[in-house]
Amino acid sequence: MFEQSEKDNVVTIKVSITKKEWENEIEMAYERNKHRYAVTGFRPGHAPKKVIEKNYGDDVFYDSAVSAVIAKAMQDYASKNETKPPIERPKVSDLRIDDDGLKFTLTFEIEPEIKLCKYTGLTFKKMPVEVTEGDIQMEIDSLLEDNSKYEAVDRASKDGDQVLIDFNGSVDGKEIEGGRAENYPLTLGSHMFIPGFEEQLVGKKKGDKVKVEVKFPSEYVKEYADKDAIFDVLVKEVREKNVPTLDDKFISNATEFETVEEYKKKVIENIQNRKKNFAESSLKNDILAYIVDNSPFKAPEFIVQNCVRSDLDEIETAAKGLGLTSDEYFERLGMTRKDFIHSSAAHADAGVRIRYIIKKLVEELNIKLTNEEIEATKAKLRVNLPDSNDLEELAVLNAEREKVFEYLLAHNTIVEEEPEKSVKEKESKAKKVEKKEEEKKADKKEPKKTTKKN
Numbered sequence: 001m002f003e004q005s006e007k008d009n010v011v012t013i014k015v016s017i018t019k020k021e022w023e024n025e026i027e028m029a030y031e032r033n034k035h036r037y038a039v040t041g042f043r044p045g046h047a048p049k050k051v052i053e054k055n056y057g058d059d060v061f062y063d064s065a066v067s068a069v070i071a072k073a074m075q076d077y078a079s080k081n082e083t084k085p086p087i088e089r090p091k092v093s094d095l096r097i098d099d100d101g102l103k104f105t106l107t108f109e110i111e112p113e114i115k116l117c118k119y120t121g122l123t124f125k126k127m128p129v130e131v132t133e134g135d136i137q138m139e140i141d142s143l144l145e146d147n148s149k150y151e152a153v154d155r156a157s158k159d160g161d162q163v164l165i166d167f168n169g170s171v172d173g174k175e176i177e178g179g180r181a182e183n184y185p186l187t188l189g190s191h192m193f194i195p196g197f198e199e200q201l202v203g204k205k206k207g208d209k210v211k212v213e214v215k216f217p218s219e220y221v222k223e224y225a226d227k228d229a230i231f232d233v234l235v236k237e238v239r240e241k242n243v244p245t246l247d248d249k250f251i252s253n254a255t256e257f258e259t260v261e262e263y264k265k266k267v268i269e270n271i272q273n274r275k276k277n278f279a280e281s282s283l284k285n286d287i288l289a290y291i292v293d294n295s296p297f298k299a300p301e302f303i304v305q306n307c308v309r310s311d312l313d314e315i316e317t318a319a320k321g322l323g324l325t326s327d328e329y330f331e332r333l334g335m336t337r338k339d340f341i342h343s344s345a346a347h348a349d350a351g352v353r354i355r356y357i358i359k360k361l362v363e364e365l366n367i368k369l370t371n372e373e374i375e376a377t378k379a380k381l382r383v384n385l386p387d388s389n390d391l392e393e394l395a396v397l398n399a400e401r402e403k404v405f406e407y408l409l410a411h412n413t414i415v416e417e418e419p420e421k422s423v424k425e426k427e428s429k430a431k432k433v434e435k436k437e438e439e440k441k442a443d444k445k446e447p448k449k450t451t452k453k454n
Contacts (some may be wrong), residue, residue, distance in 0.1 A: 002076050003388045008298055009084070013106040015073050022065070029064035060099070073106055084110045088302040109302045114360045117294035120411040124287055127279040128419040131271045139267045140246060147254050150185075150239035156203045157238045159189040163201055164237040167212075171229045179229075183236065194229070201233065208235045219334050258374055273451070283414065284405050292350075292357050298354040307348035315340070358397075361404045362385075373399050 001021075003014040030052070035045035037052045037060075053060055074090065086108045095104035150162045157163050161187050169179030188198045196214045204210055212231040216224040244250045248259045257263040312326075319329035330337050362368075378395040381421070385391060 003207065004074050004077060004080075008333050009110050009300060011077065011081075011084075011106075011108055011110055011354045013077060013090075014103075014104060015069060016103045017069060017101050019099060019101040020155040022097070025065040025102075026061050029061035029068065033061060033064055042159055054435075066092075066095070066102070066430060069102065070106065071134050078258070081110075086110055087300055088309075109300045112297045112300060112356060114295060114297050114356060116357070116364065117291060119287075119291050119361070119408065121413075122290070123413040124281045124283060124290070126414050126416045127275075128417050129272060129277070129279055130419040131268050134367055135271050136264065136267055138262075139271065143254065144246065148240050148241050148243045151272060152237050153240045154206070155238065156205050157188060157201060157235070161185045161201060162239040163204070163242065164239065165201070165235065166234040167231050169229050171216075171224055171227050176224065176229065179231070186240075197231065201235065204235045204238070206235055206237055209233070210235065219331075222331060234305055266346070283409075286406075287408050287412065288354060288357065291361075292353055295357060297353070297356070297359075298358070299349045303352050304345055304348045307351070308344045309381070311344040312341070315343055359406055361407075364398045365404065365407055367400055367403045367407075369396065369399050377402075 001015065001017060003016075026131050027049070030049045034047065034052065035050070037047060037056060038044065039047035039051055039055055045150070049061075070090065070092065074086070078085070087110060088108050089106040090106040093105045093107065096102070153161075156370045165184050165186055166182045167180065167184065171177040186193065186198065186201070188202055191198065194214045194216060197212055198413050200212045200214075201210060210233045212233050214229050214231070216229060218226050220226075244254075246260060251263045252258050252261050255263055257266065313328060316326050319326045323330065324332070327337065330340060333340070335343075374392075377399040378391055381388070381391060381394055381398065385394070388394065
């Protein structure tokens, strides 16, 4: 009656019942459902099967009968495979009802079997936590940039200036939708506009009217892609950026600190913490990646495709919000639907495999959580996910994950990589190499001197 087979975590059950067994299933389906059908001249539930079939069709009880046979097939599978539960509803195919009875095939995926590779006694490298002068300068530059001001100047514009403009764009004499604006502050050299636009405003003064001619890039919206456009631009003001001087007065006004020294000290501390967290996160990812790569198994296609469908739903929602079709939205992203599905499936496959590896490690290491640990994790998650309906489940998964990493870090050798040389040292070395290369080239070009023999 039920013939089972399994390959790559996909179970196939070939179901076959005789004509007599099928007729019995129909009879039982009638008994279960006869009260649902209203037939003139009969009280509910008292109409004979033949009468209901005459009024509602010969196959009126087929769906219920087939469902009952499916349920029996699944119960039979479950009784023989307690450790391999289905992870999806069974799919029905090749269904046939004839004089021989009923036949069909059920297929469904089950949890994959995972054999973990060796995951203790290994050596992993950890990134060094090093704060360079370049790191500090980037933070300082960011603060100075945030506090910079643009002030009007009476001169021609140059790269790096900001120009206040009115503009109106057209293609083939027709105004571009969304191509008009007034009092728009545009920083020259920011590359925020169509390629070639900003360059044509360099060297202009207040009051200048400029006819900017550009070509839309091929990846632009379909309506304007690869088309020539003209923008009528009025320069209303030229502004120069004034960057503040880094001194104690500026620091006391712009930050919570009183001196440059205090500010730098905090900057170094913040960079150290950030790099430390990144190094620890990277180390954990490396260890996990090693285990995933060396414990091969196939991620359930059912779960992967669910993830892909979810990603596609998000694309549809985002596209509707912009008044676009999903294909137009993909075009803006610079990819096709097929490319997106392939990328989404690859990402989902990796994520699913990681979740299964963590789950298997939790099982093998017999990790148990206390209520205190779960509540502590929930408190951390609640900061960023205050309205989550899955907070309890997420807390358990996160807490289990952290315990897994605690074990892995404690039972493997962690070697810190050599810190990279400072930016200045690197630049110095690069310059020396460059100089040597130039000397070599010069030597090759210079003719060799020869001495005449007397």
